[in-house]
Amino acid sequence: MPMLPDPAQKYKPYTPLNLPNRQWPSKTFTKAPIWLSTDLRDGNQALVNPMTIEQKTNFFKEVVKCGVKQVEVAYPSASDTDFAFVRGLIEKNEIPDDVWIQVLTPAREDLIRRTIDSVAGAKLAILHMYNATSPTFRNVVFRNSKEQTIELAVKHTKLVRELTEECTQKYGTKFIYEYSPETFTQTEPDFAIEVCEAVKKAWGKAGLGDERIIFNLPSTVEIAPPNHYADQIENFCNKISEREKIIVSLHPHNDRGTGIASAELGVLAGGDRIEGCFFGNGERTGNVDLVNLALNLYTQGIRPNLDFSDLQNTIDVVTACNDLPVPARYPYAGELVYTAFSGSHQDAIKKGFEAQRARHEECRAKGEPLMWDIPYLPIDPADLGQTYEALIRVNSQSGKGGIAYLIKQHLHLDLPRKMQVAFYQVVQEVSDREAREMTVDDITSIFRRAYHFGSSYKGRLSLRNFKISALSGTEKPKPTSDTDPESEEDDSQRRFDGTVSVDGTYRVIRGSGNGPLSALLNALRTHLDLDFAIREYSEHTINDVDEGENARAATYVELVPASDRKATQSWWGVGVDSDIARSGLRAVLSAVNSAIADGREISELALGFQPKSSGPEDVASVIVNQLGLELPRKFQKTFFEVVQRKALEAGGEISINGVTQLFKDTYNYQNEGPTKVALDSFKLDHLDGHRRALSGSFTFFGGSPRTISGSGNGPLSSLLAALHTQIFGTLSIRDYWEHSIGEGSEVRAASYVELVYEVEDEASKKSKSSAWGVATDTDITASGVKAVLNALNDLEIALKN
Numbered sequence: 162m163p164m165l166p167d168p169a170q171k172y173k174p175y176t177p178l179n180l181p182n183r184q185w186p187s188k189t190f191t192k193a194p195i196w197l198s199t200d201l202r203d204g205n206q207a208l209v210n211p212m213t214i215e216q217k218t219n220f221f222k223e224v225v226k227c228g229v230k231q232v233e234v235a236y237p238s239a240s241d242t243d244f245a246f247v248r249g250l251i252e253k254n255e256i257p258d259d260v261w262i263q264v265l266t267p268a269r270e271d272l273i274r275r276t277i278d279s280v281a282g283a284k285l286a287i288l289h290m291y292n293a294t295s296p297t298f299r300n301v302v303f304r305n306s307k308e309q310t311i312e313l314a315v316k317h318t319k320l321v322r323e324l325t326e327e328c329t330q331k332y333g334t335k336f337i338y339e340y341s342p343e344t345f346t347q348t349e350p351d352f353a354i355e356v357c358e359a360v361k362k363a364w365g366k367a368g369l370g371d372e373r374i375i376f377n378l379p380s381t382v383e384i385a386p387p388n389h390y391a392d393q394i395e396n397f398c399n400k401i402s403e404r405e406k407i408i409v410s411l412h413p414h415n416d417r418g419t420g421i422a423s424a425e426l427g428v429l430a431g432g433d434r435i436e437g438c439f440f441g442n443g444e445r446t447g448n449v450d451l452v453n454l455a456l457n458l459y460t461q462g463i464r465p466n467l468d469f470s471d472l473q474n475t476i477d478v479v480t481a482c483n484d485l486p487v488p489a490r491y492p493y494a495g496e497l498v499y500t501a502f503s504g505s506h507q508d509a510i511k512k513g514f515e516a517q518r519a520r521h522e523e524c525r526a527k528g529e530p531l532m533w534d535i536p537y538l539p540i541d542p543a544d545l546g547q548t549y550e551a552l553i554r555v556n557s558q559s560g561k562g563g564i565a566y567l568i569k570q571h572l573h574l575d576l577p578r579k580m581q582v583a584f585y586q587v588v589q590e591v592s593d594r595e596a597r598e599m600t601v602d603d604i605t606s607i608f609r610r611a612y613h614f615g616s617s618y619k620g621r622l623s624l625r626n627f628k629i630s631a632l633s634g635t636e637k638p639k640p641t642s643d644t645d646p647e648s649e650e651d652d653s654q655r656r657f658d659g660t661v662s663v664d665g666t667y668r669v670i671r672g673s674g675n676g677p678l679s680a681l682l683n684a685l686r687t688h689l690d691l692d693f694a695i696r697e698y699s700e701h702t703i704n705d706v707d708e709g710e711n712a713r714a715a716t717y718v719e720l721v722p723a724s725d726r727k728a729t730q731s732w733w734g735v736g737v738d739s740d741i742a743r744s745g746l747r748a749v750l751s752a753v754n755s756a757i758a759d760g761r762e763i764s765e766l767a768l769g770f771q772p773k774s775s776g777p778e779d780v781a782s783v784i785v786n787q788l789g790l791e792l793p794r795k796f797q798k799t800f801f802e803v804v805q806r807k808a809l810e811a812g813g814e815i816s817i818n819g820v821t822q823l824f825k826d827t828y829n830y831q832n833e834g835p836t837k838v839a840l841d842s843f844k845l846d847h848l849d850g851h852r853r854a855l856s857g858s859f860t861f862f863g864g865s866p867r868t869i870s871g872s873g874n875g876p877l878s879s880l881l882a883a884l885h886t887q888i889f890g891t892l893s894i895r896d897y898w899e900h901s902i903g904e905g906s907e908v909r910a911a912s913y914v915e916l917v918y919e920v921e922d923e924a925s926k927k928s929k930s931s932a933w934g935v936a937t938d939t940d941i942t943a944s945g946v947k948a949v950l951n952a953l954n955d956l957e958i959a960l961k962n
């Protein structure tokens with residue numbers, strides 16, 4: 162059947178009360194009402210499978226734990242299970258001394274008797290009786306006149322009084338009497354008051370405090386907007402006699418979806434007590450939700466007298482008992498209510514947290530309360546035991562703010578605004594393409610991949626080693642740019658010397674500039690033809706003390722082509738390191754990697770080697786790639802001169818293999834050929850303090866082995882002392898460098914030594930010469946010793962007899 166074009170032909174509008182002087186609209190909340198949980202009665206009667214005793218017991222414990230002091234535990238006459246449950250609570254002493262259990266009964270003698278039997282022996286009990294008073298129920302269900310309806314209520318109230326008094330006498334149970342004129346909202350207002358006056362009179366002992374009678378005024382079926390309910394409550398409160406001897410209780414249902422509003426307006430209109438269920442269970446659309454009401458008060462700064470500090474646990478217990486889910490958008494409790502997907506919400510929340518942090522610091526200093534004021538978030542999820550983890554979630558509707566918030570939360574990186582925009586576009590593209598929510602893991606790995614952040618996310622270019630040094634006056638180049646972030650640092654120039662891996666090939670690069678970053682950019686330009694300039698730079702410290710780490714620096718750079726500083730395309734990079742200079746270098750390389758991710762060609766190390774057009778770094782690149790040796794800078798220069806001489810002899814060109822062979826021959830590297838001084842064996846002893854003694858068997862100029870020894874501050878000075886026993890003149894070490902080659906069990910030490918030899922001839926003429934030696938060994942001392950002996954090969958040493 163279609164919906165009617167004129168619903169007035171079928172549905173009657175509610176009849177408004179004429180309450181011209183109503184007061185409730187200008188009232189405000191000042192305190193929490195008395196709460197009555199009817200989960201175990203009204204909630205239980207509405208379930209497909211009513212709860213078991215075990216479920217009801219767990220539920221009872223949970224509502225009590227949350228602070229509810231009045232709990233309607235059953236309709237005991239309905240079933241043996243409900244009766245047994247009430248008896249069990251009493252007999253097993255499950256009811257705290259300050260908690261009232263409430264039981265519901267219709268106005269029928271047999272059922273009232275059974276109901277009172279169920280609570281006998283409880284310390285505190287509320288006997289709740291109801292009968293229907295509204296015209297439809299009077300006419301259709303009971304076929305009673307108004308007088309008969311009053312008579313039914315009065316007669317059974319008297320019975321309740323008699324039986325409860327007997328019970329008090331026998332078992333000491335203290336009773337409060339509650340009466341509900343059912344479907345109060347559909348009962349003629351004056352008739353509802355007439356019935357209640359008659360019940361009060363029949364009860365005959367309404368007093369103050371715990372002696373008050375409870376008149377529960379249910380909107381059994383919600384038929385009008387909440388202002389109508391409020392008018393009815395205010396009208397009742399104004400007209401009922403001895404108001405001070407009455408607790409006016411509200412029992413709103415939710416048929417129109419305004420149960421919460423009805424309860425709240427009803428309280429403003431005079432209601433003292435609210436009956437409801439956790440998360441709004443109950444017949445049809447349910448009873449009013451006590452959790453929602455309590456937390457509404459809480460966000461107004463009013464103590465609700467209910468504690469939902471572990472809301473998730475409450476949800477878990479309740480849903481396990483009544484088997485009803487809490488919808489994702491449910492106020493306070495839904496899975497998605499502390500989540501923002503949309504960009505403008507996320508942005509506002511992120512800014513809100515930042516502003517609040519600053520505001521709270523000031524308030525803390527002044528001893529003022531730390532007030533909550535975050536856009537889109539009426540309550541601090543932490544107060545309900547929720548973490549902020551899920552607060553910001555990202556999909557195609559999200560913006561830069563939320564994404565930046567997650568990066569800050571999870572990677573501790575506070576991205577500059579322009580980088581947020583750049584990264585947002587990267588995430589958007591993935592999110593749109595995959596048409597799904599981006600999890601925190603997705604976002605952090607997209608970030609790591611985009612900016613080559615972390616050892617598992619290397620780009621085409623990675624830093625193997627580097628050294629930053631100050632340039633001497635004559636070496637200083639002219640400043641490269643006015644906008645160079647390092648130009649005002651100080652007037653000392655920096656040089657970058659390093660080895661980078663480019664698409665798996667090592668390249669030794671060198672450059673200079675106003676600071677480490679421009680020196681690196683200069684090196685990239687010179688050796689790899691990658692010409693970039695920094696357009697934006699920012700840095701901050703990351704204080705990871707919580708994680709037991711020291712403060713680290715995070716640096717962000719935006720690179721543009723050096724030829725076009727206003728270019729629309731730019732590349733962002735990020736670096737983190739305990740050293741600020743290193744974090745900057747990492748940031749530059751991170752940005753360069755983004756720039757070259759398009760697969761652009763990087764000028765390769767020339768296959769045919771032409772010394773005139775190449776430099777020391779290029780020969781060093783050959784050696785590091787071919788032999789794994791990272792020659793120190795001075796060694797590079799020396800070897801480059803050797804290569805130049807050889808290339809001239811060969812007509813101006815030398816191949817890469819030719820360079821490698823030349824290196825091996827020149828420095829006796831990996832060669833088995835004869836050496837001036839050969840090592841047979843040696844041992845190193847520790848003397849007092851730092852001193853060492855080296856002794857070993859050596860062969861000089863192919864003669865027979867000699868056992869020699871010497872001592873010094875370390876293995877190499879001990880070796881020189883030993884050698885001095887055999888040669889004229891003095892050997893000294895001018896430069897020494899070592900590094901490891903290979904990984905794991907394959908790792909070896911590589912040592913480089915520049916040896917200086919000074920000697921006087923027979924005519925007392927002094928001569929001084931120097932030579933480099935290099936060697937590798939699994940033992941670092943042996944590699945140093947062999948490097949010294951290799952260097953000796955190139956020196957004209959004079960042997961003693």
Ligand SMILES: CC(=O)SCCNC(=O)CCNC(=O)[C@H](O)C(C)(C)COP(=O)(O)OP(=O)(O)OC[C@H]1O[C@@H](n2cnc3c(N)ncnc32)[C@H](O)[C@@H]1OP(=O)(O)O
Nearest residue numbers: 206236238239240266267268269291292293302303343381
């Ligand atoms: C608005 C509310 O939520 S009220 C609470 C509703 N909750 C429940 O009903 C759950 C528990 N109820 C039950 O288990 C059963 O209804 C019982 C055990 C109470 C009674 O069962 P039965 O005796 O089989 O009667 P039945 O369920 O058919 O109830 C209807 C009878 O009770 C009468 N009745 C209904 N409400 C009341 C009342 N408040 N006071 C007196 N009689 C009442 C009806 O007029 C009808 O009487 P009739 O049989 O003479 O026509």
Ligand SMILES: CC(C)C(=O)C(=O)O
Nearest residue numbers: 291341343344379381
């Ligand atoms: C018994 C009464 C209070 C009831 O549950 C209702 O009217 O909804």
